Amino acid sequence: MAEEAHTDYSLNNPDTLTKYKQAAQISHKALEFVTGLCIEGAKIVDICERGDKFLEDEIAKVYKGKKISKGFGHPTTVSPTSYVTPYTPLKTDAEEAAVELKPAEVIKIQLGAQIDGFCAIVCDTIVIPSEKNENDKHPGREAELLLATHWANELLLRLMLPPGTLVTGTDDEKNKAAAQKPYTQAKINQLLEKVVKSYDCSLVENTTCWLFDRNEIEGKKKLILAPGEGVKGEGLPEIGEVWGVEMGVSLGTGKVKTLNNRPTLHRRTTTTYGLKRPSSRATLSEVVKKFGTFPFSLRQLEDERAAKVGVVECVRGNVLRQYEVVGDKDNAPVARLFSTVSITKNGITRLAAPPSPDLEQYKTDKKITDEEVLKILEQPIAKNTGAKSKNKKKKKKSAKKADEEEEAESSEEE
Template sequence: MATETQEIDYTLNNPDTLTKYKTAAQISEKVLAEVSKLCVPGEKIVDICEKGDKLLEEEIAKVYRGKKINKGFSHPTTVSPSSYVTPYTPLKSDEAEAAVEIKEGEPIKIQLGAQVDGFGSIVCDTILAAAEPKEVIEGRDADLILATHYANELLLRLMVPPGLLASGTDEEKAKAAAAKAPSQAKITDLLQKVVKSYDCNLVESTTSWLFGRNEIEDKKKIVLAPSEGSKGEGVPEVGEVWGVEMGVSLGSGKVKQFDNRTTLHRRTTTTYALKRPSSRKILSEVQKKFGTFPFSLRQLEDERDAKTGVVECVRGGVFRQYEVVGDKDAAPVARLLTTVAITKNGLTKIGAPPALDVSKYKTENKITDEEILKILEQPLARNTGNKKNKKKKKTTKEGGAEEKESE
């Protein structure tokens, strides 16, 4: 007899799946906006992370009340300073790191996410920390933000399956659909042209992942500017949800591992006979609270015990640790992460950082490559007749198309 789990369709063919993704995304976007307000010079990063997690918990508690649906974090609140590439979440019990404060003018990467019934949405935005908001941002700060924005918009368009939005005769549509999706080498080449226009570089091995139920690193991935030995696998297809990441550096884009303690982990599917009581204790706590989604050691009941118990969990392969990685040249880095769904009507940003007002960023640099400008003019999805939330996109004088569609 088939079990209940086998009977449920967890693909995007089931409208409930997309609803759960969107519910998680709405929470993620709302909390991201609130955490962004907290990121001002002089504030301690660990305090911001804790406040962000509390906000996530409060918002998650408001949805699907009274229903037996698993819900929680898909990613804890992380706040990464200027040259940090990976999500950063310090501990209160590490005195030196607990004292780390946000500095004036540095690009701060905020990443967090919620999940409903195992369907997670993760978002990341980069903001320039300032005691007082600036009306106009110029120079290298503007270059970094614009390069990241346009590279991200280009990557999203390159992920739309060939021919999906084609118009014209049946023959023209069939020809467009028969075209091959761009290789990951081609994608990297085009994106490098975008960021080079602003005298920036892609961050080495920036990776976008296929999402699944209870899984944020599924069987497909796109790796940009891959390091030696790393490569992407597969191409985006209709019916899939992806976490699309963009990383840009004002330096070479090469990365190195920092000396910071690893505090971000996630449970794997590996089983191992843990010997230490502290290890078994935190494994049980993680399974109950976070499942297979990432968590911070500071989210566990006893932070000091967690630092001890996690060692055996990592050694036995029960936990995967996310090392703290940053720019090799200590150059400023910007990152974006968008959760997208690919449907028969195109690509939808389910959960995304807020739309960038490009008019606030002034620089002498701009995109001039005609191939890139042409791709940036393309829509992400076809107009299905719902005009309520759609506006026309405009071409900016910085040299790209600013997407104004909102779902």
């Protein structure tokens, strides 16, 4: 009986990976749906509500009739141009509920689903259509921001690979490669800085990648990019782990500030505290039942106004964590990407990830020239296991090849 009670929730259990992939499939569908809603004049609060309804409906379609927890891994959030953190306004805050998307605005969409506590979160950055980016062309600084974010993210994934993971050859060659030291967090930051500086951009201060676990999206290990004073990461990625990989890039200095907006995104902690107010206890009870330990928006609770009151003591008693609304200190445009990835003996698998961009749409003279960075970007993130790509036409070009083609196009235009 004791053996039956123990369940292996690691990636060694194929069922774990299946649940991650199912959650990711839902997240991808929802991201595509929400992206389609993001047009000039659309209200952010309406987009968030429709995104959550879509997520809810898709989640309800899987594991019907089975005693398995499932639900939101992250509510739908739509962050305006200079906002760094996920943003989800309330209908009962009139001023914020009226916020509409503007043409040519750089926005960040983040959301996620979880199946049996295995969460797949994804974030993409898009530009609201306008005459400026007609036919999906992205000129100047806008292009540089998106390119810097894309290539920094690609580099980070390669730097996260444990040494020797993809090496083929003799046992001696494999052992030699595996014996190499992994990239330190300081070295990772140094190389990422080279990428973003190539496009006159900056890493966003304290951008954090977390180890994921069952019912936990902020595990014991974390990578911190552009750490602020007194802040440091803990641990490095290893085979058999799932990580939430975040990349944040700014057209300004990358420094951040806390905004005056009401914090509406919260998450339950492991702290226990004797709540005194009935409204606080009611709020916490609803949170535990609906969202477990995953992030939620106050607008997702049954009574939004009551939730705004009930959450106060919960935050003060540290039974709920409050996510402050943070923005770029210079009010400069910020781009963010978030991927949920698994690390196995065959390399990194993007479980939930933003769609691959069409690099031909980004027009700029700037490019990555650092040879060390370019060499790393040429490397794959996983072994070729023989599976054919379903969409060869959309296969990404390497950084070097993309730059060469841009140069050729420029020469023809001259």
